[in-house]
Amino acid sequence: MDQIKITIVDDHLLFSQSLSFLIGSFKEFAVVGNYGNGKEFIQALATADPMPDIVLLDVNMPIMDGVETMKWLKANRPELKVIALSVNDDEDTIIRMITNGAKGYLLKDTHPKTLYEALLETHNKGFYYSEMVSGLLVNQLGNHGNKVTLKEREVEFIKLACTEKTYKEIASGMCLSPKTIDGYRESLFQKLEIKTRIGLVLYAIKNKIVAVEK
Incomplete structure (x- = not known):
């Protein structure tokens, strides 16, 4: 069986080299490239x-971050499977990466076993x-009777x-009050059995309410 080829795009050299060494210890995988930023990788x-x-x-x-790189890949190389890496679990960042085509999102302190999986x-x-990222959402999204x-x-x-709009901006765009938007959000959370905005994004992707490249 051919090894699964992995490319790492990260500006922290020590982390990138350590990650390469770790992945190299997984027999199914091989690192075929290391790049310091999105522009270098795209070139x-x-x-x-x-x-x-x-x-x-x-x-x-620096130079070209993960979000901008994902936007380029979504438009030009949508077949590439990307897992985002970050030190932050910021909801807005996760949503931006996923809606721009990332297939996963991992924190940099993830356990090696989780990375392998x-x-x-x-x-x-x-x-x-x-x-x-999703709590129990992935299971919940497909389990409505x-x-x-x-x-x-x-x-x-x-x-x-x-999108990247705040709830206040969504309210303005829909010509509704922020209080009404809060009502929409809470009603949908209950109806869809989810707890976060990330859950809405995953529901929208799964049910093709928004278009995300496979």
């Missing part, structure tokens, strides 16, 4: 041989949403929740 893609199967992409980098599941299933019926305005709200 290298033009002549990359072999192409990576999975990209581990740091969110916070994330790489394997991303390769085999096409995505990996850890408990940190009956199909949930959403009103047109609820769908509109979910679509806007999948």
Whole structure:
């Protein structure tokens, strides 16, 4: 069996080298590239041989960060499977990375076993949403006994929740009061059996309310 090829994009050299060493200890995987920022990685893609199967992409980098890199990849190389890496579990950042095509999101202090599982599941299933990102959401999203019926305005709200807009900006865009938007949010959380905005994003992706490349 051919090894699964991994590319690391991270500006911290010590972390990148340590991660390479760790991945090298997994027999199924091989690191085929290390780059210090998104621009360097994108330039290298033009002549990359072999192409990576999975990209581990740091969110916070100089010159071209993870979000901007994901936007470029979504538009130009959507077939690449990317797992975002970060020291932060900020909800807005997670949403931005996922809605721009990231197949997973891991904190940098993740246990090696979790990293191994994330790489394997991303390769085999096409995505990996850890408990940190989704809690029990991945299981919950597909477990409704009956199909949930959403009103047109609820769908509109979910679509806007999948953007970088704040709830206040969503309220303005829908010509509603922030209090009404809070009502939409809480009602949907209860109806969809989710607890966070990330849950709305994952629900929207799973049910193709928003378009995300596979």
